[in-house]
Amino acid sequence: xxxxxxxxxxxxxxxxxxxxxxxxxxxxxxxxxxxxxxxxxxxxxxxxxxxxxxxxxxxxxxxxxxxxxxxxxxxxxxxxxxxxxxxxxxxxxxxxxxxxxxxxxxxxxxxxxxxxxxxxxxxxxxxxxxxxxxxxxxxxxxxxxxxxxxxxxxxxxxxxxxxxxxxxxxxxxxxxxxxxxxxxxxxxxxxxxxxxxxxxxxxxxxxxxxxxxxxxxxxxxxxxxxxxxxxxxxxxxxxxxxxxxxxxxxxxxxxxxxxxxxxxxxxxxxxxxxxxxxxxxxxxxxxxxxxxxxxxxxxxxxx
Amino acid sequence: xxxxxxxxxxxxxxxxxxxxxxxxxxxxxxxxxxxxxxxxxxxxxxxxxxxxxxxxxxxxxxxxxxxxxxxxxxxxxxxxxxxxxxxxxxxxxxxxxxxxxxxxxxxxxxxxxxxxxxxxxxxxxxxxxxxxxxxxxxxxxxxxxxxxxxxxxxxxxxxxxxxxxxxxxxxxxxxxxxxxxxxxxxxxxxxxxxxxxxxxxxxxxxxxxxxxxxxxxxxxxxxxxxxxxxxxxxxxxxxxxxxxxxxxxxxxxxxxxxxxxxxxxxxxxxxxxxxxxxxxxxxxxxxxxxxxxxxxxxxxxxxxx
Numbered sequence: 001x002x003x004x005x006x007x008x009x010x011x012x013x014x015x016x017x018x019x020x021x022x023x024x025x026x027x028x029x030x031x032x033x034x035x036x037x038x039x040x041x042x043x044x045x046x047x048x049x050x051x052x053x054x055x056x057x058x059x060x061x062x063x064x065x066x067x068x069x070x071x072x073x074x075x076x077x078x079x080x081x082x083x084x085x086x087x088x089x090x091x092x093x094x095x096x097x098x099x100x101x102x103x104x105x106x107x108x109x110x111x112x113x114x115x116x117x118x119x120x121x122x123x124x125x126x127x128x129x130x131x132x133x134x135x136x137x138x139x140x141x142x143x144x145x146x147x148x149x150x151x152x153x154x155x156x157x158x159x160x161x162x163x164x165x166x167x168x169x170x171x172x173x174x175x176x177x178x179x180x181x182x183x184x185x186x187x188x189x190x191x192x193x194x195x196x197x198x199x200x201x202x203x204x205x206x207x208x209x210x211x212x213x214x215x216x217x218x219x220x221x222x223x224x225x226x227x228x229x230x231x232x233x234x235x236x237x238x239x240x241x242x243x244x245x246x247x248x249x250x251x252x253x254x255x256x257x258x259x260x261x262x263x264x265x266x267x268x269x270x271x272x273x274x275x276x277x278x279x280x281x282x283x284x285x286x287x288x289x290x291x292x293x294x295x296x297x298x299x300x301x302x303x
Numbered sequence: 304x305x306x307x308x309x310x311x312x313x314x315x316x317x318x319x320x321x322x323x324x325x326x327x328x329x330x331x332x333x334x335x336x337x338x339x340x341x342x343x344x345x346x347x348x349x350x351x352x353x354x355x356x357x358x359x360x361x362x363x364x365x366x367x368x369x370x371x372x373x374x375x376x377x378x379x380x381x382x383x384x385x386x387x388x389x390x391x392x393x394x395x396x397x398x399x400x401x402x403x404x405x406x407x408x409x410x411x412x413x414x415x416x417x418x419x420x421x422x423x424x425x426x427x428x429x430x431x432x433x434x435x436x437x438x439x440x441x442x443x444x445x446x447x448x449x450x451x452x453x454x455x456x457x458x459x460x461x462x463x464x465x466x467x468x469x470x471x472x473x474x475x476x477x478x479x480x481x482x483x484x485x486x487x488x489x490x491x492x493x494x495x496x497x498x499x500x501x502x503x504x505x506x507x508x509x510x511x512x513x514x515x516x517x518x519x520x521x522x523x524x525x526x527x528x529x530x531x532x533x534x535x536x537x538x539x540x541x542x543x544x545x546x547x548x549x550x551x552x553x554x555x556x557x558x559x560x561x562x563x564x565x566x567x568x569x570x571x572x573x574x575x576x577x578x579x580x581x582x583x584x585x586x587x588x589x590x591x592x593x594x595x596x597x598x599x600x601x602x603x604x605x606x607x608x
Contacts, residue, residue, distance in 0.1 A: 109498040122493045135486045136497040141479035
């Protein structure tokens, strides 16, 4: 299977999301490439989280297409055929193509292997740290246990699957430095550790695309640096690509390879961190500008 | 003293049955935040399934061993009640999941009425009875004018309850399915985002709740020897009381609540007035809830931010 980096992994095309009369996202198109960190930035209310909600099946977009590829990029040629046939996905020996906007959220995680975190921490507070990581491997364990029936009778396949699940959980616990707290309730961890645990839990679902909604929110500089390191090591492993919403520009500029800038639901810039940093539209959106300049910007982006 | 011991034995037996039903209430409440009033109906139907299964296997198939017969009717009752409860969830609750909060509650009351009337029409209004399965009892104490005895039925109920609770505890705490159930209980949206099929997990919860209620129903039938279409209501309400008393949402709480309710009921009947035993049960509930609004093992509600 061709797993070359920098193939297109996720393709968002002409995405529009309306809530009643409010247009939250207008005709947004961008791509996220495999093996890199793509950041989605923009001022408050720009529609970043809405994009995430569309990608992960929380919202059904009003218009547009969100496609994700596993495996060989040749399959992108089939995208229009799959769309026209009204299918959710296309599976071939060389890979698979998914139309995420047609899938319910648990299938987005299970089949398309896209997972996400939220702005606020949503760990299973009452469960232990280890259990949080095991829940994320639920499907694998359920299949191995024949929907629990075989598991109760101690089938060897289940015992092996369970051992592997725990090994994987321990791998991530070591990576986020929480191995010694594996049996504590997740809700009792300090804030920064909870943030890292969320990333680890998401990684335990074995995703190809990890969507992080402001993972550095509320972290102190040290914790923020730990998080950067964790994300860079995920990128280095090369299996999971990252799509990131972040307000903390130090995080965004340091770790992302590609940045998409949104303002009022419209894409105003798209490129490398250097290019985006110097883009006048971006500067205008972030700092605020005079009325006539707004019109200039609006004319440029085609409003 | 003898009276006390005898009532303790009777109370624990009754309490085991309440506890098994209460688990069904508390599990469904935990995962859906809904009181499933149809659960008492499922319990009653399961007793009727057991009754008919018993008649069928003893008269048609000629099973003569009572232990064998009991095991067979329990399994049949568990399977059919599970199918029934799965269907109830599918037709009466799932379509209303996204509706306003009270809708499934009202739907469950409707289901409860439906089940009661269905059994009334198909099985008749009169009490149905079975012959006692065991005729034996063990005499523990005898002081001349009062004997303390444990019947084989009571021992069966304790053994089955303990085995079942052990299996259930294992399922909830150790298996991936149990983890998924607890995850759905805490945050359904997040559970589905880590790949848990929430709808399926809820269905399985109803299946397990029904299986436990079916065991309770079969044992209720075996213990009392009679069952009628209206028998779901009072045991159902008491089991619900047990779940609230123990702290709704808490599984050990449901069992403890069941035992407490069973004991209060039998002790009150023995020492005070049998006519007022239900008053006593609900009176204690009121008092406990004044001082411990979360129930005995309930967690205080933490507002989500």
